[in-house]
Amino acid sequence: MKLLKIAVAAATGLALLGGTALADDKPVVGLIMKSLANEFFQNMMVGAEEHQKRRGDYELKAVGMQNETDFESQINAVENFITQGVDAIVVAPADSRAMVRPLKKAMEAGIVVVNFDVALDEEAKKQQGVELAFVGPDNRGGAKLAGDALGKKLGEGGNVVIIEGNPGADNATQRRLGFEDSVAEYKLDLLDSRTAHWETEEANQVFATMLTAHPDIQGVMAANDSMAIGVVKALESAGRTDIEVVGFDNIPAVGPMIEDGRMLATVDQFGTDMAANAIDMALDVVSTGEQLQGWVKTPIELVTAK
Amino acid sequence: MTTETLSETAAAAPKFSIRTVLHNAGIGLALLALIVFFSLFTEHFLTPNNITNILTQITINLVLAVGMTFVILIGGIDLSVGSVMAFAAVVAGKAITLPGFGPAEAIALAVVAATLTGVFCGFLNGAISAYWSLPSFIITLGMLNIARGAALQVSEAQTIYSFPFAFEEFGSAMIYGVPVVFLVALVLVFIAWFVLNFTVFGRLIYGIGNNEEAVRLAGHSVARYKIAAFTICGLTAGIAAVVYMARLNISSPIAGIGFELNAIAAVIIGGTSLSGGRGSVIGTLLGAFIIGVLANGLILIGLSDFMRQMITGVVIIVAVILDYYRAKYAAK
Numbered sequence: 001m002k003l004l005k006i007a008v009a010a011a012t013g014l015a016l017l018g019g020t021a022l023a024d025d026k027p028v029v030g031l032i033m034k035s036l037a038n039e040f041f042q043n044m045m046v047g048a049e050e051h052q053k054r055r056g057d058y059e060l061k062a063v064g065m066q067n068e069t070d071f072e073s074q075i076n077a078v079e080n081f082i083t084q085g086v087d088a089i090v091v092a093p094a095d096s097r098a099m100v101r102p103l104k105k106a107m108e109a110g111i112v113v114v115n116f117d118v119a120l121d122e123e124a125k126k127q128q129g130v131e132l133a134f135v136g137p138d139n140r141g142g143a144k145l146a147g148d149a150l151g152k153k154l155g156e157g158g159n160v161v162i163i164e165g166n167p168g169a170d171n172a173t174q175r176r177l178g179f180e181d182s183v184a185e186y187k188l189d190l191l192d193s194r195t196a197h198w199e200t201e202e203a204n205q206v207f208a209t210m211l212t213a214h215p216d217i218q219g220v221m222a223a224n225d226s227m228a229i230g231v232v233k234a235l236e237s238a239g240r241t242d243i244e245v246v247g248f249d250n251i252p253a254v255g256p257m258i259e260d261g262r263m264l265a266t267v268d269q270f271g272t273d274m275a276a277n278a279i280d281m282a283l284d285v286v287s288t289g290e291q292l293q294g295w296v297k298t299p300i301e302l303v304t305a306k
Numbered sequence: 307m308t309t310e311t312l313s314e315t316a317a318a319a320p321k322f323s324i325r326t327v328l329h330n331a332g333i334g335l336a337l338l339a340l341i342v343f344f345s346l347f348t349e350h351f352l353t354p355n356n357i358t359n360i361l362t363q364i365t366i367n368l369v370l371a372v373g374m375t376f377v378i379l380i381g382g383i384d385l386s387v388g389s390v391m392a393f394a395a396v397v398a399g400k401a402i403t404l405p406g407f408g409p410a411e412a413i414a415l416a417v418v419a420a421t422l423t424g425v426f427c428g429f430l431n432g433a434i435s436a437y438w439s440l441p442s443f444i445i446t447l448g449m450l451n452i453a454r455g456a457a458l459q460v461s462e463a464q465t466i467y468s469f470p471f472a473f474e475e476f477g478s479a480m481i482y483g484v485p486v487v488f489l490v491a492l493v494l495v496f497i498a499w500f501v502l503n504f505t506v507f508g509r510l511i512y513g514i515g516n517n518e519e520a521v522r523l524a525g526h527s528v529a530r531y532k533i534a535a536f537t538i539c540g541l542t543a544g545i546a547a548v549v550y551m552a553r554l555n556i557s558s559p560i561a562g563i564g565f566e567l568n569a570i571a572a573v574i575i576g577g578t579s580l581s582g583g584r585g586s587v588i589g590t591l592l593g594a595f596i597i598g599v600l601a602n603g604l605i606l607i608g609l610s611d612f613m614r615q616m617i618t619g620v621v622i623i624v625a626v627i628l629d630y631y632r633a634k635y636a637a638k
Contacts, residue, residue: 036458036463037454037458037463037559037560038463038560039463039464039465042462042463042464167611167612192608194605194611195611199558199560199561199563200554200556200558200561201366201550201553201554201561201562204553204554205363205601206605208359208362208363209356209359209363209601209602209605209606210605212350212353212355212356212359212602212606213348213350213605213606213608215350226465226558229465229554229556230554233553233554233555236478237362237478238355251465252464252465252467253465253467253556256467256468
């Protein structure tokens with residue numbers, strides 16, 4: 001019964017988020033996130049809520065998705081925000097092409113749109129005649145930071161494999177490209193590259209098998225930390241301590257692994273602040289009318305043992 | 307009256323066994339063919355390390371599939387096991403990281419928490435679908451969402467980590483190269499095999515799948531056995547959660563997405579009929595092996611992820627077609 005209550009409460013909460021009347025004249029910001037089942041976006045959402053309390057001069061309406069591929073609900077969220085007449089929409093698109101048209105509609109309705117986290121596709125923007133800046137980290141550059149750390153450690157000719165995120169997801173593609181940049185720059189030998197769908201258990205299985213096929217692996221580039229944890233566990237069961245692992249996201253669970261050397265490095269893109277920063281920029285545009293230009297890069301940092 | 311029907315059911319048992327043996331021989335041959343194929347075409351497939359890997363890799367699916375066998379045998383389905391596993395893992399993760407307990411107490415607490423959570427969800431699945439005579443497909447689809455939401459709610463979508471060292475030890479322990487977690491799964495298979503073949507309860511599970519009305523008319527409470535089957539399925543999801551935690555040393559609320567489909571696939575490839583009443587847990591064991599061997603071997607061969615996914619799909623369909631012919635010839 002308690003479960004049911006929680007479910008009902010969650011459902012009502014979502015409905016309220018979508019339906020509250022806009023009472024005072026504070027600007028209203030609609031925040032559209034990706035899957036809140038993802039630790040990264042959950043933290044981002046909490047960061048945004050805290051930011052709203054701290055600033056206090058705007059109203060925040062936040063919506064997430066059920067899962068990473070639920071594009072439809074993001075499109076609906078944009079349409080709902082247009083109907084409600086919010087002042088700004090701050091959006092982390094789940095799909096870099098599908099979101100262009102609905103966001104164009106929002107801009108035509110006079111809403112300030114800020115695109116953060118994942119950049120909208122340039123081609124799609126051109127086709128729709130949309131000019132929109134991007135606020136966010138360089139996923140490719142970030143992955144290259146991690147890849148470079150691995151390249152420096154292994155030296156030229158090191159044998160590496162990549163554990164990819166969901167095929168077709170933009171950040172997964174960007175991170176893979178970043179790793180491949182490092183492979184090219186450090187003349188590493190890329191033995192295999194496979195997806196584990198961002199998930200620990202799958203990464204554990206897939207990597208254990210890759211290690212059997214290529215016992216001479218020296219380094220692993222995992223496109224997120226959840227998968228890096230699965231890789232580290234596979235190395236522990238295989239009794240291998242000679243293989244270096246890099247990840248991405250800097251989730252708390254990898255802290256101890258980086259400290260004791262089971263992982264070489266991860267990349268922090270300060271996800272907690274990312275939505276909050278994008279909201280700041282959106283509010284600036286609302287008050288000054290000055291549009292953002294090009295790519296506003298947000299900080300990324302390589303995290304290694306101190 | 308009751309005893310008469312029971313002896314009738316028992317009398318039907320040997321016929322079943324012969325058919326079961328034939329079934330399993332077929333699946334066993336398919337598995338053997340795969341093993342021969344991969345040993346010929348990859349150099350590492352039959353190495354001790356890789357065999358250990360395969361055993362580890364199939365363990366969670368096998369544990370889930372054992373419980374799923376009970377549910378499918380009564381003609382039901384449980385779509386919630388992946389989510390229930392994640393929910394159980396998260397509840398147990400919260401329990402194991404509670405301050406103020408020694409490692410042994412913390413682990414015991416986690417095991418109890420995981421199994422109770424699984425049993426609770428399974429019981430709800432069974433009770434609701436039995437009481438209102440609703441299709442388990444839709445009830446467990448509801449539970450899939452409830453349990454996943456609950457897992458995210460309880461964990462606040464964060465990965466729980468830092469478990470006692472002894473727990474990790476258990477997860478990676480081996481006896482002669484066989485992972486201890488796999489032995490746990492084998493024990494479950496054995497218990498399930500015994501229960502299904504040599505107890506009244508087990509024969510009635512088959513009976514319900516074959517002819518629910520007959521079992522009801524014979525004076526048995528069909529609802530009670532249905533609830534039991536779903537509760538067993540929930541229990542195995544809880545046990546799978548413990549295995550997951552011990553192996554990976556984390557509890558992730560997004561664990562186990564899609565695991566229900568793999569578990570169902572193992573049961574069906576193992577020759578258990580989706581309409582219930584026919585099949586065996588030994589088949590399920592072989593089915594889990596086929597899926598595991600395929601996943602492992604296709605990576606070793608160097609096939610791309612997308613091709614691998616396609617081939618796994620083809621194997622499921624071929625297995626069901628073969629089952630169609632088996633059923634047809636068995637009926638003659």
